[in-house]
Amino acid sequence: MNEHIKPDQCQIQEALGTLVGKWKPIILLYLMKEGTQRFSELKREIPEITQKMLTKQLRELEAEGIVAREVYPEVPPKVEYSITEYGRDLQPILEAMHEWGEKHAQYKKENA
Amino acid sequence: MNEHIKPDQCQIQEALGTLVGKWKPIILLYLMKEGTQRFSELKREIPEITQKMLTKQLRELEAEGIVAREVYPEVPPKVEYSITEYGRDLQPILEAMHEWGEKHAQYKKENA
DNA sequence: CCGCATCCCAGCCGATACTG
DNA sequence: CAGTATCGGCTGGGATGCGG
Numbered sequence: 001m002n003e004h005i006k007p008d009q010c011q012i013q014e015a016l017g018t019l020v021g022k023w024k025p026i027i028l029l030y031l032m033k034e035g036t037q038r039f040s041e042l043k044r045e046i047p048e049i050t051q052k053m054l055t056k057q058l059r060e061l062e063a064e065g066i067v068a069r070e071v072y073p074e075v076p077p078k079v080e081y082s083i084t085e086y087g088r089d090l091q092p093i094l095e096a097m098h099e100w101g102e103k104h105a106q107y108k109k110e111n112a
Numbered sequence: 113m114n115e116h117i118k119p120d121q122c123q124i125q126e127a128l129g130t131l132v133g134k135w136k137p138i139i140l141l142y143l144m145k146e147g148t149q150r151f152s153e154l155k156r157e158i159p160e161i162t163q164k165m166l167t168k169q170l171r172e173l174e175a176e177g178i179v180a181r182e183v184y185p186e187v188p189p190k191v192e193y194s195i196t197e198y199g200r201d202l203q204p205i206l207e208a209m210h211e212w213g214e215k216h217a218q219y220k221k222e223n224a
Numbered sequence: 225c226c227g228c229a230t231c232c233c234a235g236c237c238g239a240t241a242c243t244g
Numbered sequence: 245c246a247g248t249a250t251c252g253g254c255t256g257g258g259a260t261g262c263g264g
Contacts, residue, residue: 011210011216016137020128045119050240093205097128102126104127164228168256
């Protein structure tokens with residue numbers, strides 16, 4: 001494949017926009033790995049995140065159609081989050097980025 | 113492949129860190145497509161960018177080992193930028209993100 | 225031609241406190 | 245349990261101007 005993306009109509013930012021956010025990749029990985037998760041489960045798995053940020057990042061992912069939010073009208077409240085089918089399309093990209101990221105971390109150590 | 117990245121040792125941010133920056137993807141695309149480019153050539157191809165930002169983003173890419181910077185000590189000055197071999201590894205990822213980005217732009221239009 | 229210095233603002237993110 | 249509300253710091257990025 002020696003085809004080049006035309007820089008002037010590049011859609012990379014479109015993808016970056018959905019992934020950028022301090023906690024988004026990690027949230028997506030948990031949802032992809034564990035499946036549907038409650039808010040409190042995610043919070044427990046990512047202890048350093050604040051409730052505010054967890055809410056915010058989830059809402060943004062939801063707005064992009066990548067994460068689904070299901071509210072159960074009970075007391076106490078229960079809200080579940082999951083990856084949408086559409087969101088699954090991101091998985092190979094995340095994996096590729098993770099793999100490259102590992103190499104890059106190594107590279108930086110060598111050239112430190 | 114049904115292997116999952118362990119979220120607690122995810123290196124996605126490592127890759128995102130190198131790509132995030134308002135102009136980085138487009139700069140990389142130009143360098144990948146056109147090969148070695150002078151500062152002023154890039155500036156001409158991306159007119160909306162300021163000199164300051166072009167310098168800054170190039171320097172950051174250089175610091176990551178993705179872009180090479182060659183200075184010719186002439187008057188007037190001449191500086192050339194190119195993708196390093198190491199940087200080429202990013203190309204498939206950029207292509208995957210671009211492809212997903214196209215779909216996503218479409219998706220958002222439909223659900224507008 | 226290439227780049228640095230300065231000033232400025234918007235938006236991300238954290239800490240903390242409060243609520244149905 | 246799953247959120248909001250408020251305050252405040254920090255940084256990315258734009259505008260503009262100077263310099264070798």
